[in-house]
Amino acid sequence: MHLMSKDYRDNDDLELWQLAKVSDDSLAFAELHRRYSSRLYALALRKTGSSEVSEDLVQDLFVHLWLQRTGITIEKAFNLYLFSALKNRIISHLRKQLVQHTVSLNDIDLETLSSQSANLVQEWLSLKEVQEIYSRELANLPEKSKQVFEMSRSGVPNKEIAQLLDLSEKTVEFHISKCLRVLRAKFGYVVSVLVWVLAGTM
Numbered sequence: 481m482h483l484m485s486k487d488y489r490d491n492d493d494l495e496l497w498q499l500a501k502v503s504d505d506s507l508a509f510a511e512l513h514r515r516y517s518s519r520l521y522a523l524a525l526r527k528t529g530s531s532e533v534s535e536d537l538v539q540d541l542f543v544h545l546w547l548q549r550t551g552i553t554i555e556k557a558f559n560l561y562l563f564s565a566l567k568n569r570i571i572s573h574l575r576k577q578l579v580q581h582t583v584s585l586n587d588i589d590l591e592t593l594s595s596q597s598a599n600l601v602q603e604w605l606s607l608k609e610v611q612e613i614y615s616r617e618l619a620n621l622p623e624k625s626k627q628v629f630e631m632s633r634s635g636v637p638n639k640e641i642a643q644l645l646d647l648s649e650k651t652v653e654f655h656i657s658k659c660l661r662v663l664r665a666k667f668g669y670v671v672s673v674l675v676w677v678l679a680g681t682m
Contacts, residue, residue, distance in 0.1 A: 493558035501549045509549075513542055516559065520566050527570045537569045621659055628655035 488496065488511040499508035517538055524534035541562070545552065554561045618626055624645075631641045638652045645652075 494554065497554055497558055500546070501552070509546060512558070516562055517542070520562065523563065524566060524570060528573060533573060537566065537573065541566055541569060617663060618659075621662065625655040625659050628652055629659040632656050 488508060491499075491508070491511070493512065493515070496508040496512050499505040500512070520538045520541065521534050524537045525531060528534055528537070545565075618629070621629070628641055628645065628647075631644075632638065632652075636644075638649050638656075641647070641652045642649045
């Protein structure tokens with residue numbers, strides 16, 4: 481068992497996935513879980529702020545992968561598939577939370593939002609539409625602000641952005657805050673939260 485486990489550590493992700501998918505190899509799948517579960521949990525925790533929710537989201541993802549493995553095709557990087565799948569689960573969770581707790585949000589028109597059915601709100605907050613809103617509004621921002629914001633949402637630390645673009649960290653922070661203000665002012669708190677989730681990398 482130890483030698484088998486050691487061998488699995490030398491396999492790349494897609495090889496392990498094929499072993500799990502085609503041969504029902506639970507040890508290969510366990511190695512994928514070992515490699516990524518902690519990183520997935522850390523991401524979910526940053527986005528949701530709840531350890532319990534984060535554990536559930538990650539567990540649900542791996543259970544789904546194992547149960548549905550024969551029907552899932554992963555041709556590109558396995559880690560990108562994993563983090564993208566988790567991102568969708570996080571967005572779905574946040575959308576449900578926002579719909580359930582609209583009365584606690586004071587940065588949007590509560591009366592108008594509350595008068596809409598949950599289905600309409602969820603439709604407005606659909607992933608496709610938020611992505612379109614995000615892309616369109618980001619394209620209208622000043623080039624430097626857009627560049628800084630995209631790098632920030634891609635996980636590049638402010639200090640590194642400052643070095644790469646020859647800016648001060650304060651200037652980087654200014655550009656990021658400016659972009660977030662524009663998005664919030666135009667679309668309200670609900671959409672800006674989902675834009676933030678969509679823009680972040682895994």
